[in-house]
Amino acid sequence: MADKRIDEPTGTPTVGHEWDGIEELDTPMPRWWLWTLYLTIVWGVVYVVLYPAWPLVDRATEGVLGWSSRGELAEEMSVVDQARTTIREELARIPVERLPENSELFAQAVAGGRSAFQVHCSQCHGSGAAGSQTLGYPNLNDDDWLWGGDLKAIEYTLVNGIRAPGVDDTRTSIMPPFAGAFERSQLDALVNHVLSLDGRGTSSSAGAQTYRDNCSACHGVAGEGNRELGAPRLNDAIWLYGNSPADIRAQILDPRMGRMPHWSGRLDPVTIKMLSAYVWSLGGGEELVEVAENPTVEVDAEP
Amino acid sequence: MRNRDPGRASSAPPRREGGDRDWSVVVEDGRAKTNEPVSSAVAEPEATTLRHEPHEPPRQQLPTKLFEKRTKVHNKRIDGPFRRFKWFVMAVTLAIYYGTPWIRWDRGPYAPDQAVLVDLANRRFYMFGIEIWPHEFYYVAGLLIMAALGLFLVTSAVGRAWCGYACPQTVWTDLFQHVDRLVDGDRNARIRLDAAPLGPGKLAKRTFKYAIYLVISFWTGGAWIMYFADAPTLVRDFWAGEAAPAAYITVAILTLTTFTLGGFMREQVCIYMCPWPRIQTAMMDEKSLLVTYKDWRGEPRGSVKKARRNPGEFGDCIDCLQCVAVCPTGIDIREGPQVGCITCALCIDACDRVMADIGRPRGLIDYATLEDCEKEANGEPTPSPYRTLLRPRTIAYFLIWGSIGLAMLFALGVRNHVGLSVSPDRNPPYILMSDGSVRNSYTLRLRNMESRPREMEIAIDGLPGAVMWTDMGGRDAAARTQVKTVPADEVLTVRAYVVVPEGASTQDFDFTVTSRDE
Numbered sequence: 165m166a167d168k169r170i171d172e173p174t175g176t177p178t179v180g181h182e183w184d185g186i187e188e189l190d191t192p193m194p195r196w197w198l199w200t201l202y203l204t205i206v207w208g209v210v211y212v213v214l215y216p217a218w219p220l221v222d223r224a225t226e227g228v229l230g231w232s233s234r235g236e237l238a239e240e241m242s243v244v245d246q247a248r249t250t251i252r253e254e255l256a257r258i259p260v261e262r263l264p265e266n267s268e269l270f271a272q273a274v275a276g277g278r279s280a281f282q283v284h285c286s287q288c289h290g291s292g293a294a295g296s297q298t299l300g301y302p303n304l305n306d307d308d309w310l311w312g313g314d315l316k317a318i319e320y321t322l323v324n325g326i327r328a329p330g331v332d333d334t335r336t337s338i339m340p341p342f343a344g345a346f347e348r349s350q351l352d353a354l355v356n357h358v359l360s361l362d363g364r365g366t367s368s369s370a371g372a373q374t375y376r377d378n379c380s381a382c383h384g385v386a387g388e389g390n391r392e393l394g395a396p397r398l399n400d401a402i403w404l405y406g407n408s409p410a411d412i413r414a415q416i417l418d419p420r421m422g423r424m425p426h427w428s429g430r431l432d433p434v435t436i437k438m439l440s441a442y443v444w445s446l447g448g449g450e451e452l453v454e455v456a457e458n459p460t461v462e463v464d465a466e467p
Numbered sequence: 468m469r470n471r472d473p474g475r476a477s478s479a480p481p482r483r484e485g486g487d488r489d490w491s492v493v494v495e496d497g498r499a500k501t502n503e504p505v506s507s508a509v510a511e512p513e514a515t516t517l518r519h520e521p522h523e524p525p526r527q528q529l530p531t532k533l534f535e536k537r538t539k540v541h542n543k544r545i546d547g548p549f550r551r552f553k554w555f556v557m558a559v560t561l562a563i564y565y566g567t568p569w570i571r572w573d574r575g576p577y578a579p580d581q582a583v584l585v586d587l588a589n590r591r592f593y594m595f596g597i598e599i600w601p602h603e604f605y606y607v608a609g610l611l612i613m614a615a616l617g618l619f620l621v622t623s624a625v626g627r628a629w630c631g632y633a634c635p636q637t638v639w640t641d642l643f644q645h646v647d648r649l650v651d652g653d654r655n656a657r658i659r660l661d662a663a664p665l666g667p668g669k670l671a672k673r674t675f676k677y678a679i680y681l682v683i684s685f686w687t688g689g690a691w692i693m694y695f696a697d698a699p700t701l702v703r704d705f706w707a708g709e710a711a712p713a714a715y716i717t718v719a720i721l722t723l724t725t726f727t728l729g730g731f732m733r734e735q736v737c738i739y740m741c742p743w744p745r746i747q748t749a750m751m752d753e754k755s756l757l758v759t760y761k762d763w764r765g766e767p768r769g770s771v772k773k774a775r776r777n778p779g780e781f782g783d784c785i786d787c788l789q790c791v792a793v794c795p796t797g798i799d800i801r802e803g804p805q806v807g808c809i810t811c812a813l814c815i816d817a818c819d820r821v822m823a824d825i826g827r828p829r830g831l832i833d834y835a836t837l838e839d840c841e842k843e844a845n846g847e848p849t850p851s852p853y854r855t856l857l858r859p860r861t862i863a864y865f866l867i868w869g870s871i872g873l874a875m876l877f878a879l880g881v882r883n884h885v886g887l888s889v890s891p892d893r894n895p896p897y898i899l900m901s902d903g904s905v906r907n908s909y910t911l912r913l914r915n916m917e918s919r920p921r922e923m924e925i926a927i928d929g930l931p932g933a934v935m936w937t938d939m940g941g942r943d944a945a946a947r948t949q950v951k952t953v954p955a956d957e958v959l960t961v962r963a964y965v966v967v968p969e970g971a972s973t974q975d976f977d978f979t980v981t982s983r984d985e
């Protein structure tokens with residue numbers, strides 16, 4: 165079989181095999197083809213010398229150039245950080261309530277806030293900031309704010325947290341537990357009155373009386389709430405811990421009160437500012453009440 | 468290399484000596500597939516004894532070489548109708564390639580005024596009056612399909628005309644061969660110069676020649692990047708060292724590839740590297756136009772003198788080898804159809820000239836189909852070769868090709884220059900507001916494909932009682948419609964909040980967009 169011979173018409177040797185009467189010519193490689201092969205071999209050797217190549221037990225050979233994909237990533241990240249410094253510097257300078265005036269910077273802040281939110285806030289408030297009624301984390305998309313929903317109020321909450329232990333300026337309030345304070349019928353009447361505040365059920369004079377005596381100091385006569393104290397509005401459709409009679413009863417007898425960590429010292433002021441802008445932009449953000457109308461609110465002058 | 472293709476043997480007369488049984492089977496098969504007259508011509512013993520192969524003496528020993536050296540092609544200058552046509556095609560294609568980016572096209576102040584521009588940074592593709600956005604990439608896909616079908620169409624009609632005249636490799640090879648001729652002289656001078664030792668004269672010529680190669684290559688690479696940026700600005704930036712690194716890298720790579728592929732590899736690209744000849748070979752049939760040597764007329768070969776001495780014994784071919792000398796791929800067409808032949812028809816020009824000189828009819832080498840060859844060899848009349856343009860296969864390709872083109876034109880004509888895409892927020896799916904109303908949010912993308920800013924009105928269609936506001940307007944502006952100004956040639960992304968009052972029934976609704984300036 166394997167007898168090489170010269171193919172007559174072409175003068176080329178055959179490879180010496182025959183398949184069904186067909187033979188293959190042993191045509192030599194073109195010179196450039198061979199050189200390309202040699203070049204790839206040389207390239208392979210050069211590559212192994214220059215770059216990380218051979219896997220070892222816990223790392224790879226390093227290569228004389230000292231290149232690594234991690235190093236390259238770190239370099240790229242620092243380039244991105246560099247590019248961001250101007251934005252961060254500008255953000256550091258501008259007071260948070262003036263942000264919406266600069267729509268470009270505001271958009272940057274919202275974008276930065278969105279990613280910071282996913283890292284630091286989504287664990288409780290959810291990746292869409294919808295919160296959780298069962299766990300008592302507020303929905304940040306709606307327009308109901310326990311402690312105020314303008315940019316300054318949001319930033320304050322982020323910095324100091326809510327009922328955060330060891331933070332002097334944290335927002336704090338206590339709803340007293342009323343377990344054992346009411347007769348059964350009194351409690352039922354009270355629950356009915358609270359339900360009637362947002363338009364459900366009918367109140368009785370006894371219920372209204374109990375409410376006035378025990379609850380109106382914080383929650384307001386008409387259930388309008390009090391942001392100074394963080395007392396929730398009772399005359400709206402949003403109920404942090406549920407709106408069924410049983411939920412309301414439970415909240416009266418043994419109230420749950422949420423906590424939020426403070427972020428000052430853990431996040432830099434610029435990130436907190438960006439987070440404020442993001443939360444504010446979710447659709448429920450409130451306008452800052454202007455100084456003229458409300459002298460107790462200060463709007464920082466532009467630096 | 469080229470001359471050792473086994474398929475070639477199908478029409479080459481086999482040598483007598485040492486005829487092997489296996490081989491003759493192959494020859495017989497191949498011959499049966501082509502045409503009868505070949506075998507009858509071959510059957511004459513004189514036909515083979517007269518065979519003259521000065522360029523490739525048969526080998527008798529098993530060569531031990533690992534590679535074979537390329538036989539350099541020194542093709543000779545020739546003039547004739549096909550050469551002139553080749554000049555014409557070369558001028559047109561090069562003019563299109565180098566010139567197109569410089570054509571201006573006024574699109575107003577908001578769009579670039581370059582007629583053909585692939586604007587990768589802004590993801591726009593401009594072609595005269597047409598502007599293509601990324602979501603319309605199917606137009607580009609359609610163009611690519613048309614290009615492929617166009618090749619099929621051309622191949623079925625006129626064989627490898629693409630290879631012979633219009634392929635960039637052919638055009639640039641031709642250009643570089645002209646440079647060779649200009650600097651080193653024609654065929655014989657070049658052969659002499661190649662054989663000569665490297666002296667100052669040869670060195671000077673070589674340097675000069677490669678410098679011209681380099682200039683052409685550089686210019687070729689430079690023209691390419693002009694399609695991707697505003698040409699005049701890019702030229703200035705390029706020389707000022709301010710163009711993007713990608714521009715310099717692209718020019719460097721294209722200069723290098725043009726220099727090697729056009730200057731040195733030439734026909735090897737066609738024979739070894741290009742897949743198209745292989746596909747084309749499979750697409751040819753007995754009705755395809757090929758450059759063909761009419762061996763029933765030419766064989767046996769003999770000089771004019773011999774023919775005069777022995778009337779009736781010799782064919783028309785006088786074995787002057789002019790057809791081989793002019794061939795840009797350096798093959799001998801008299802060995803039959805072969806993959807190395809790009810059907811540039813220069814050998815037709817050469818042989819016609821020889822025939823005119825010795826007073827024999829032209830067309831010993833000519834464009835013909837295998838079917839016509841058979842007829843002609845049998846002495847039957849042959850119809851005009853143009854008839855191959857009008858056969859069912861060609862017409863079918865043309866109809867498919869044309870209908871894709873028409874469909875694309877139609878789609879271009881009726882396409883919308885205003886667009887809206889809506890993606891509802893699913894996280895959270897809806898939001899309850901303190902007054903009991905329900906709010907859904909949507910991300911709207913308003914597309915303005917015209918090169919002027921346009922006012923667009925988004926409206927809620929359906930869902931009674933609903934109002935909307937956007938992140939670019941504020942809640943005070945809540946209404947059933949919102950008006951946005953979309954910048955020229957851009958997509959404006961708007962978040963829209965749609966609110967229905969408490970107790971409203973839920974139902975489907977549409978967003979509609981209308982441009983207010985129409």
Ligand code: SF4
Nearest residue numbers: 784785787788790818
């Ligand atoms: S140019 Fe014509 S005559 Fe001369 S060798 Fe070629 S085919 Fe024969």
Ligand code: SF4
Nearest residue numbers: 794808809811812814
């Ligand atoms: S054989 Fe003739 S047609 Fe074919 S490439 Fe050579 S010159 Fe051109």
